[in-house]
Amino acid sequence: MKDVVIACVGKPSAGKSSFLNAVTDASAKVGNYPFTTIKPNNGIAYFPIECPCKRFGKTKLCAPRYGRCIEGKRFVPIQILDVAGLVPGASEGQGLGNQFLDDLRHANALIHVVDVSGTTDANGKETIGYDPIGDIEWLRSEIHSWIYGNLDKRWSQIVRRHIAIKASTAETMHTQLSGYGATLLLVQRSLDRSGVKESMDTWDKETVRKVVDAFLDERFPTVIALNKIDLPDSDKNISKIMRKYGQSKVVLTSALAETFLRKLAKQKFIVYDEGTDNVQTKEDLPDSDLKFLDEKLQNRIEKVQDLVLYRYGSTGVQDVILKAVEVLGLVPAFPVKSLTTFANANGKGVFRDCVLLWPGTTVLEFADIVHPEIAKHYLGAETIGNRKIGEDDIITLENNIICFKTSQATHSSVAGTASASGSGAGQGGPSKK
Ligand SMILES: Nc1nc2c(ncn2[C@@H]2O[C@H](COP(=O)(O)OP(=O)(O)OP(=O)(O)O)[C@@H](O)[C@H]2O)c(=O)[nH]1
Ligand SMILES: [Mg+2]
Structure with a gap:
């Protein structure tokens, strides 16, 4: 079972x-x-969700296997991938070219990190007054060209085979696009989205482009992070980009400010409530074990507060992850062994496992994600209030706390073994993606 992966993409020096x-x-x-960056880097980020422990008065007992839960604010792990920068012409081999694009095959969603300060040009070199508004389009068009180019160079062969084996359009396109981590269902959705209904042998280049465009939307949902908002010229560029793209997929960030605040919190100079503008120092908490700040550090904190926290409400980085989870439509689900104690099979801890599911995942598919043995010996499932739910029911936020009944006692470590980071959703999983 593969975990959900969100990849940071963008031109060099954008701040990925x-x-x-x-x-x-x-x-x-x-x-x-x-x-x-040449070789991809990865790490686990923790994004907050509302944990059911609060609703059921179990905050003291809540014991996540991965991440943590603070008074009902649960931090769920998700994988972040950082890849090499992309420059114009990458799909034709400029910069690091296709090697970078290949790394994207593992990603479920993209965070396009844009340097909104105008201090780096299209190739990531230092400059002043660069207008970043075009960056959003060309990055997408590079990914488009990469996929389109791979289809175009073999198009006549693809169509010949399509006719010879009498395959459906979705089947043929799936064969061609599965290398990008696409399922048949995702390809079908892309075709529906494109509105292309003509038979494949009549497609011209424009039609293929249209299908690839729809495929990109389905396969790589993207959140735009306008980064470096702490720098002076960012303001005017932000308003211009917001006017063009609206607010739904755009988040304002300062990766630098977040790194700085987290570092100070780790070193016990401040208490920093991630995702908020709340920073407390020894002055605010005299009885705490926080260290005293020297004037230089104090000034730097005030600068971050003035330029980022008070102006924008937070550094924005957590919002980016939340938005990516939202565009993917992921549903957190909690397998429990008891609907009264909410403990798992070992009787250990409460709401121990949280699994991220693709939208459309059914109860039986969820059972299989938790452990194939549960699906194999599946008898039924219940949710809160001992309400029975069907094996084909779709899991939503209304029925996401589930107790499975099996015909045979499953191994004690089974319930809630999900996957390593606690994320069940993945392209390879039995989910609908
Ligand atoms: N002022 C400011 N600088 C930033 C911010 N984020 C990153 N930087 C700076 O931008 C430069 C590039 O940052 P990286 O994170 O290496 O950028 P990248 O996108 O990974 O670059 P490549 O690996 O070359 O593709 C560094 O000097 C960072 O300190 C930010 O939010 N604000
Ligand atoms: Mg880098």
């Missing part, structure tokens, strides 16, 4: 590695020159 370091414990190399 800084973003990864800001949201995970990774320590990827950061540099103010293009192609600091």
Whole structure:
């Protein structure tokens, strides 16, 4: 079972590695020159959801296997991938070219990190006054060209085979696109989205482009992170980009500010409530074990507060992950062995496992994700109030606390073994993606 992976993409020096370091414990190399990153880096980020322990008065007993839960705010793990920068012409081999694009095959969603400060040009070199508004389009068009180019160079062969074996359009396109981690269902959804109904042998280049465009939307849902909002020119670029793209997929971030605040919190100079503008120092908490700040550090904190926290409400990095989870439509689900104690099979802890599911995952599919033995010996399932739910019922936020009944006692460690990071959703999983 593969975990959900969210990949940071963007031109060199946009701040992808800084973003990864800001949201995970990774320590990827950061540099103010293009192609600091060559090989992908990854790490686990924790994003907050409302934990059911609060609703059921179990906050004291709540014991997540992965991540943590603070008074009902549960931090769920998700994998973040940071790849090499992409430059215009990458699909034709410019920069690090296709090698970078290949790394995207593992990603479920993309975070496009844009340097909104205008201090780096299209190739990631230092400059001043660069207008980043075009970056959003060309990055997408590079990914488009990569996929389209691979189809175009073999198109006549693809169509000949399609006719010879009398395959459906979805089947043929699936054969061609499965290398990008697409299921048949996802390809079918892409075809529906494209509105293309003509038979494949009549498709011209424009039609293929249209299908690839729809495929990109389905396969790589993207959140745009306008990064470096702490720098002076960002303001005017932000309003321009917001006017063009709206607010639904755009988040304002300062990876630098987040890294700085987390580091100070780790070193016990401040208490920092991640995802908020709440920073407390020894002055605010005189009885705490916080260290005293010197004037220089105090000034730097105030600068981050003035330029980022008070202006935008937070550094934005956590919002980016939340938005990516939202665009993927992931549903957190909790397998429990008892609907009264909410403990798992070992009787250990409460709401121990939280599994992220693709939208449309059924109860039986969830059973299989928790453990194939549960699906094999499946008798039924119940949710809160001992309400029975059918094996084909779709899991939503209304029925996501589930107790499975099996015909045979499953191994004691079975319920809630899900997958390593606690994320069940994945392209390889039995889910609908
Ligand atoms: N002011 C400011 N600088 C930032 C921010 N995020 C990153 N930087 C700086 O931007 C430069 C590039 O950062 P990286 O994280 O290495 O960028 P990258 O996108 O990973 O670059 P490549 O690996 O070369 O593709 C570094 O000097 C960072 O310190 C930010 O939010 N604000
Ligand atoms: Mg990098």
